[in-house]
Amino acid sequence: MKKLLLATALIAVSGAAIAQDVVRLGTEGAYPPFNFINDAGEIAGFERDVGDEICARAALTCEWVTNEWDSIIPNLQSGNYDVIIAGMSITDERDEVIDFSQNYFPPAASAYVALTADADIKGVVSAQVSTIQAGYVAESGATLLEFATPDETIAAVRNGEAVAVFADKDFLAPIVAESNGELTFVGEEVQLGGGVGLGLRESDTELKDKLNAAIQSMKDDGSLNALIEKHFGPETAKF
Known part of the structure; x- marks a missing residue:
């Protein structure tokens, strides 16, 4: 995935x-x-x-x-x-x-997660290096910001380096659920x-x-x- x-x-x-x-x-x-x-x-x-x-x-x-x-x-x-x-x-x-x-x-689906529901997923989007998600972002018209680990991709959204993260939805779902409303899914899911x-x-x-x-x-x-x-x-x- x-x-x-x-x-x-x-x-x-x-x-x-x-x-x-x-x-x-x-x-x-x-x-x-x-x-x-x-x-x-x-x-x-x-x-x-x-x-x-x-x-x-x-x-x-x-x-x-x-x-x-x-x-x-x-x-x-x-x-x-x-x-x-x-x-x-x-x-x-x-x-x-x-x-x-x-x-x-x-x-299964890949998805975007951001701090707000109106985040521009054509802006700076983080993804883990050498993933199918990183390849998709690079071709989507967004600016790809790659990190070595999944945790760093989430941190980039929280600290404002990226407007959204793109990753497996199954990886992102518990992080969103445990964020107490800080993080939210945005945009459309993508099958990869x-x-x-x-x-x-x-x-x-x-x-x-x-x-x-x-x-x-x-x-x-x-x-x-x-x-x-x-x-x-x-x-x-x-x-």
Whole structure:
């Protein structure tokens, strides 16, 4: 759902992840409710629950790794981990440099949030760097103001650097709800991307097959929809 990483140079990695004793799952840890670091210092959120269940169903031993968003694809390619599970939308541009599983979160809306309902979304709009939202803002006629983290994009609206932020609606909704009226949705929602999928190296075809089978089984028995509702609420799009 969120993110359009700019093209990066492919780095050859020898060996397939499936042959390893441990499959490493790389996430950002800064994009609630998809993924975040809890008070105990552990990775938590929707993708932690999904990833753990996928690994159990695929009979894989998995460990979690955090990585900053703007280098998450290069570090997959260089072998620092084997799977990206970080709210990454499936896009044609990304599919040219990595492979994707089937989606584990359906295509959903992106939205604008501002301090006032009459904010000019053709003005300065903040978005997280290398996301599909940043790409959309850049082509919309607005002035794009990019930040490394999602929290910084919200702060830019609050401190007046940007008139609005553009991001996944599912990320923005709890922030708006908890703002006590300070923040509000403005403008029209926009559908971007093909849903959220696991990112893999193109050579890891056996691992991809195992992960796809696990995701499909979670769709078939309703457990994936249950996790979506648990973390995002009953109004969020489901399979």
